[in-house]
Amino acid sequence: MASATMxxxxxxxxxxxxxxxxxxxxxxxxDDKSLESLKRMTKTLGEEDKMDADWEHFTIHFxxxxxxxxxxxxxxxxxxxxxxxxxxxxxxxxxxxxxxAQLMNISVRGVEISRYRLRKKLQIPTEINxxxxxxxxxx
Numbered sequence: 001m002a003s004a005t006m007x008x009x010x011x012x013x014x015x016x017x018x019x020x021x022x023x024x025x026x027x028x029x030x031d032d033k034s035l036e037s038l039k040r041m042t043k044t045l046g047e048e049d050k051m052d053a054d055w056e057h058f059t060i061h062f063x064x065x066x067x068x069x070x071x072x073x074x075x076x077x078x079x080x081x082x083x084x085x086x087x088x089x090x091x092x093x094x095x096x097x098x099x100x101a102q103l104m105n106i107s108v109r110g111v112e113i114s115r116y117r118l119r120k121k122l123q124i125p126t127e128i129n130x131x132x133x134x135x136x137x138x139x
Contacts, residue, residue, distance in 0.1 A: 012102040019045045055086065062089055073137060077122060084121070087114050092134040
């Protein structure tokens with residue numbers, strides 16, 4: 001599972017680099033046909049339908065490997081959003097903030113803010129580490 005997650009991180013990094021390069025080309029292109037093609041390519045790279053399917057596949061395997069982690073988490077904290085559940089899984093896997101940002105397609109600062117909001121939502125005291133809380137989490 002860790003290998004599959006790291007593959008997704010690397011894939012996300014590649015897509016981000018490609019998108020950045022296409023955006024640079026778009027700024028320097030004056031030809032309307034070329035510009036339109038570059039815009040279509042950028043849009044295609046931004047589509048997340050495949051990522052959603054990957055996430056569903058990931059949750060099934062993650063639950064099997066982690067004793068129904070998502071089931072237990074949803075039981076105790078029913079108001080968690082899908083993105084918060086993703087964050088919980090990535091935290092439990094002890095991924096770095098940069099890796100989580102890549103997987104979630106947000107900035108590093110966005111991950112930090114999400115972690116802060118998650119801690120508040122789960123009502124975890126400041127003396128308890130979020131990673132430890134999620135690692136020890138069970139029904």
